[in-house]
Amino acid sequence: MSTPPPSRPFNSASSDARKWSRRSKRPLPQVQQFTKAGRMKSASSAYDGLTQAKDSQKIESTLRTLRRQRLSEYMQPVYIEPMAKPTLQASGDMLFPLMDKVKDFLSGDSQVMLILGDSGAGKSTFNR
Structure with a gap:
């Protein structure tokens, strides 16, 4: 007569896994x-x-x-120094560096300087 295997505590997960393994005959x-x-x-x-x-x-x-x-x-x-004209109607050969005029303005007593130009000309970038 053979002796029964020693009893182990019941674990449903391992019990289900053993059943699955036996049914499919594949190792887990x-x-x-x-x-x-x-x-x-x-x-x-x-x-x-x-x-x-x-x-x-x-x-x-x-x-x-x-x-x-x-x-x-x-x-x-990559800075290109802005050039300016004294008036909007002035010809293109009357250009001068804008920074020179701004420095003159800042050293003087004037309170307002108007800078006009086409869109995309760099007015806002210059003011920064």
């Missing part, structure tokens, strides 16, 4: 993870996901570096 995967959709995923696909995450971190880091380089190149001083 040793490591599994739940995906966001609630499906099981094997350890090898989890490793692939980890590798992809590391690759995406490298890509994001490289993109950040390239973005910083592009912005630093963009912020390099």
Whole structure:
């Protein structure tokens, strides 16, 4: 006569797993993870996901570096000194550096200086 196996505490999860394993006659995967959709995923696909995450971190880091380089190149001083005419009707050969007139204005007693120009000429940029 054979002796019965020693009794173990009942665990419904392990009991169900053993039944499932016996029914399908396939070994249970040793490591599994739940995906966001609630499906099981094997350890090898989890490793692939980890590798992809590391690759995406490298890509994001490289993109950040390239973005910083592009912005630093963009912020390099490319300043074209604005030129002005004494009046709107004056001819183009009467141009002078606007900064000289502004310095004269600031050193004088005048309180208002009017700067006119076409849209996109750089009036606001000059005032900054």
